[in-house]
Amino acid sequence: MSIFPIVTYDHSGLRTPAEPIPENNDGLPEFIDNLFDTMHQAGGVGLAAPQVGIPLQLFVVDADIMTEEEDGTKHGPGVFINPEVTPVGDEEWDAEEGCLSLPDVREKVTRPYRIKIRYFDREFQVREEEHEGWYARVLQHEFDHLKGVLFIDYLGSFRKRLLRGKLQNIIDGKVETEYLVVAKNADR
């Protein structure tokens, strides 16, 4: 078991579009286990490979703790390789999001309510599913990480301006976390 440090705001790893993963990738099962360990240790419900500085199209999710409380649904742990997410219908909704790479930042984000996701699972079997509500939100948030997108990118300029101080604190490594992080300007 290895725990990776999580890269935080302004780290170039969060802005680098991730590469597709070829089938028969030897190190993949171990990497996936380590991603789960890192996510669980950090108390997150989702973690994308770019958040540990690895630019691959892969994220893991274990969101039952959130979805059961928020809308009473259970999904179990999921591994999503080379995913593609597309909205289904026009319905959108707002909810507050956070991110292990943006400690202390929580903001309301508008997203499609229902999505379709096509991906390869841990056994590299192709799957296609539709999800809605909180689980769909988590999947969209993680999918964004594979494109170098953060949830704060959806905020208006006024909200972004209010966040400047918090973001600078993250860059400077001044935010306390209960998990290992890599801050861009911190002396570690």
Ligand SMILES: [Zn+2]
């Ligand atoms: Zn995130």
